[in-house]
Amino acid sequence: MSTHGNAVDTARSPVRTAALVVSATFLLVGVAGFIxxxxxxxGDMTFAGHQSEAHLLGIFQVSILHNIVHLLFGAAGLAMARTASGARAFLIGxxxxxxxxxxxxxxxxxxxxxxxxxxxxxxxxLHLGLGLGMLALGLLLTRRTATRH
Structure with missing residues (x-):
């Protein structure tokens, strides 16, 4: 597709796609924590603190604050995934x-x-896996390939 002879890139970069998937996952986890x-x-979920006895999928301890953090993190990722540089910053940061x-x-x-x-x-x-996975996605999907002359 072109506009007045200038090519318009409508393809989504791999780093943006990865950031969108990660962000959507955080949103889903945030919502799931309230179900x-x-x-x-x-019924034993507290707003914050280690006293919360609620566990997402019976495994991961959650609280209202924990779920809100997931929702905010997911929303920030969606906003940042609008550009490749924002997506990279979201994944690496x-x-x-x-x-x-x-x-x-x-x-x-x-x-x-x-x-x-x-x-x-x-x-x-889980945080170790997420940290390493997000860093890997942010770095590997934006790696510059050397051109040979």
């Missing part, structure tokens, strides 16, 4: 944030007042 049945012990959360979760005890999100062991290892 009884998908979230066990739903988000990956770095999740690696910091992984380390934080390992250092802070599950019953500590500092565990305000809340995080449990399953969350910690």
């Amino acid at each position: 009884p049945g998908l979230t066990t012990d739903y 988000g990956g770095a944030i999740y690696l910091v959360l992984w380390v934080y979760g390992l250092i802070v005890g599950e019953d500590s007042a500092a565990n305000f999100v809340p995080l449990n062991g399953a969350d910690d290892w």
Whole structure:
């Protein structure tokens, strides 16, 4: 498709697609955390803190704040995925944030007042996977290939 002789690129770049998929996943997880049945012990969910006994899929400890953070993270990713540079920044920056959360979760005890999100062991290892995966997507999908002369 062209406009007045100038080519218009309508194709979505792989990094934008990856950022959209990751963002949509965060939105789905955020919503799922508010659905009884998908979230066990739903009635024991607190706004924040390690006292929340609700677990998404019976595994990942969640709270209202935890679910809201997922929703906000997903919305930010959708907004940033409008451009390849924004998508790259979301994936790399988000990956770095999740690696910091992984380390934080390992250092802070599950019953500590500092565990305000809340995080449990399953969350910690998921954060490692998310951090590494998001970093890999952001870096590998925007890698510049060297041209040979």
